[in-house]
Amino acid sequence: MTRILLLGGTGDALKIARRLAPAHVYSLAGLGKVPDDLKCAVRVGGFGGSEGLARYLAGEAIGLVIDATHPYAARISANAAQACLLANCPCWALRRPAWQPQAGDDWRMVGDWNELIDALAPFRRPLFTLGREPLAHLDEIPPRQFWTVRVLDSHPDSARSRILAARGPFTLDGERALFALQAFDVVVSKNSGGAATEAKLEVARERGLPVIMLRRPRLPEVDREFATVADLLDALSPGAQADSSH
Known part of the structure; x- marks a missing residue:
C-alpha cells in the first residue's frame, strides 16, 4: 500500500484525514487545535524546508504527498512540490476554486x-x-x-x-x-x-x-489537482481509506 503524507490545516484537509487508514500521516504546522479523533498518524511541526521534507519522504517511505493546505500557504505548497521532485514522489493538490464576484459586489x-x-x-x-x-x-x-x-x-x-x-x-x-x-x-x-x-x-x-x-498567490504545478474533497477521495485507492462504516 502506498503510504500518504497529507499536508493540512484546513477544514477540507481534516475531511480527508478522517478517511485515511492508520498507515498514513496527517501533518500540521502547529497552529490551531490538533485533532484527536483520527485513525491515521498526526505529525505537528515543520520539516525544515523542501530539502528537509524530501529527507522525511525518503526516510518514512512516503509514496504520495497530498497538499491540502490553505490556498494562501504558498511557501508550504512550493516546498511540497520541490520536495516531491527531489524525492521522486508524486504530489497531488486540493486546489479549492476561488470565489467569483457576483452582481452587486464591489x-x-x-x-x-x-x-x-x-x-x-x-x-x-x-x-x-x-x-x-x-x-x-x-x-x-x-x-x-x-x-x-x-x-x-x-x-x-x-x-x-x-x-x-x-x-x-x-x-x-x-x-x-x-x-x-x-x-x-x-x-x-x-x-x-x-x-x-x-x-x-x-x-x-x-x-x-x-x-x-x-489576490491569491501563484501555486506550483503538481502531478494532479482536485477541486473538491470528494474528487480527491474518489481518486485514492480503497486501501488508503479507513473503514468508516462504524
Missing part, C-alpha cells in the same frame, strides 16, 4: 499588505478576515479607524481594535447579526473559496459594502 483587488492599507484609507470600521497578519500591525492603526480582526485564537483588544476569536463555518444569520452589531463599512478578505466563510461576502453584498480582496 471588490477592490490588492496584491499585498501595502496595497491593502492604501485601499483601506477611506474607511473607518473594517472587518479583517485575513488570519493573524493584522495582529502584527495593531500599533499602526490610524486614529480615525477601528479594526475588528477575526482570528482562530484569542488576543487582547486595544483602544482601536477588537479581536474576535472564532472558527468557521460561519452561518448567514450569524454574519448578519455580527455586521449589524458592529456597523462595519468594509470587509477585508482573502479569496479562500469554499462555503465555510463565504457568508460574509453575501452579507457585504446585501449591505452594499466594499470588499478589499487579497
Whole structure:
C-alpha cells in the first residue's frame, strides 16, 4: 500500500484525514487545535524546508504527498512540490476554486499588505478576515479607524481594535447579526473559496459594502489537482481509506 503524507490545516484537509487508514500521516504546522479523533498518524511541526521534507519522504517511505493546505500557504505548497521532485514522489493538490464576484459586489483587488492599507484609507470600521497578519500591525492603526480582526485564537483588544476569536463555518444569520452589531463599512478578505466563510461576502453584498480582496498567490504545478474533497477521495485507492462504516 502506498503510504500518504497529507499536508493540512484546513477544514477540507481534516475531511480527508478522517478517511485515511492508520498507515498514513496527517501533518500540521502547529497552529490551531490538533485533532484527536483520527485513525491515521498526526505529525505537528515543520520539516525544515523542501530539502528537509524530501529527507522525511525518503526516510518514512512516503509514496504520495497530498497538499491540502490553505490556498494562501504558498511557501508550504512550493516546498511540497520541490520536495516531491527531489524525492521522486508524486504530489497531488486540493486546489479549492476561488470565489467569483457576483452582481452587486464591489471588490477592490490588492496584491499585498501595502496595497491593502492604501485601499483601506477611506474607511473607518473594517472587518479583517485575513488570519493573524493584522495582529502584527495593531500599533499602526490610524486614529480615525477601528479594526475588528477575526482570528482562530484569542488576543487582547486595544483602544482601536477588537479581536474576535472564532472558527468557521460561519452561518448567514450569524454574519448578519455580527455586521449589524458592529456597523462595519468594509470587509477585508482573502479569496479562500469554499462555503465555510463565504457568508460574509453575501452579507457585504446585501449591505452594499466594499470588499478589499487579497489576490491569491501563484501555486506550483503538481502531478494532479482536485477541486473538491470528494474528487480527491474518489481518486485514492480503497486501501488508503479507513473503514468508516462504524
